[in-house]
């Protein structure tokens with residue numbers, strides 16, 4: 001036996017609870033979509049409009065993370081297009097796009113496999129999009145996923161983007177019939193109302209994906225758990241406990257899958273032959289932390305900066321919470337932050353509102369006698385996680401240095 005036989009033997013857990021761990025990877029395409037019948041039906045009815053010669057110019061698909069938006073939208077559209085010659089579907093994820101120009105270029109890339117250089121400008125990119133779409137079937141459904149990531153960028157006017165996409169002259173000239181499906185965590189209309197031109201071009205079709213309740217989450221998870229774990233290793237009551245906790249805390253299928261994967265790893269490490277409640281309990285916080293930290297690392301710079309200020313006060317060796325807007329300001333104006341990063345009061349308030357919508361902070365108003373009413377701000381998660389990840393943010397954030405993109 002060579003030293004590698006020994007090595008590989010040692011690291012191969014022969015007592016593993018898993019049969020096929022990859023099934024629990026949230027990125028793995030499940031065979032079937034469960035518990036989203038109502039949403040699939042709504043999406044299908046919208047698409048069926050084609051048979052009567054109409055698709056809404058926009059559809060907003062929204063709801064909290066891990067509720068099956070991307071999965072269901074892609075699958076229903078793909079299945080419909082494969083049965084209907086007059087319809088093409090294109091899917092573009094805008095998560096990495098930081099500017100209007102790069103978002104448009106990403107769409108062009110999906111359609112043609114090519115991008116335009118900066119010197120061609122936004123007009124050039126849109127021209128390319130219309131030229132490409134003119135060659136498409138009669139109807140094109142363009143799915144723009146994670147569009148809210150572009151929205152948080154204040155360097156451009158998102159209304160202008162939608163206006164071009166929905167009412168662009170190049171589009172009208174070529175008779176392109178486009179239905180733009182916007183997938184995001186928030187209902188997007190709010191910001192679009194800023195521009196009356198866009199509001200009139202937007203229809204109000206919206207499909208909401210609520211968080212999963214316990215029964216729905218059970219329907220999503222059961223077939224996956226059955227394939228992922230060896231027979232008899234996940235007792236029913238343990239499974240039900242994990243599903244109930246995941247539903248109560250998150251309603252998020254992605255987190256629920258991660259929870260069971262991590263719990264299975266814990267059980268294997270502990271040499272257990274079955275998954276236990278304790279294995280799940282040990283990992284509830286870890287799953288929460290992993291999900292929150294990845295959200296933190298995805299934040300635009302200003303948002304992360306404001307969070308470092310929200311978690312920037314110490315009191316007796318602990319992070320002080322809640323804080324007031326004035327506290328946040330005095331930290332941001334303090335010497336730890338370089339001049340170039342300082343934010344005005346309005347900007348800070350805007351960012352705090354965003355953070356609240358994303359579920360990262362909670363705010364409420366306290367009456368403080370003569371001082372009047374004071375807004376209190378608190379993170380919805382362990383504030384130390386911001387501090388622990390400051391360096392990682394600087395190293396990993398795709399927002400830093402994004403100015404030079406495209």
Ligand SMILES: Nc1ncnc2c1ncn2[C@@H]1O[C@H](COP(=O)(O)OP(=O)(O)OP(=O)(O)O)[C@@H](O)[C@H]1O
Nearest residue numbers: 026030033034064065066067068069070071253254
């Ligand atoms: N109804 C479902 N049936 C089967 N699997 C599901 C279902 N909903 C979610 N999943 C699983 O969870 C993963 C995450 O779902 P999805 O990517 O669709 O979430 P999302 O709503 O788009 O989240 P986000 O807002 O974070 O983009 C899917 O890849 C799939 O593995």
Ligand SMILES: [Mg+2]
Nearest residue numbers: 069070071145
């Ligand atoms: Mg998604």
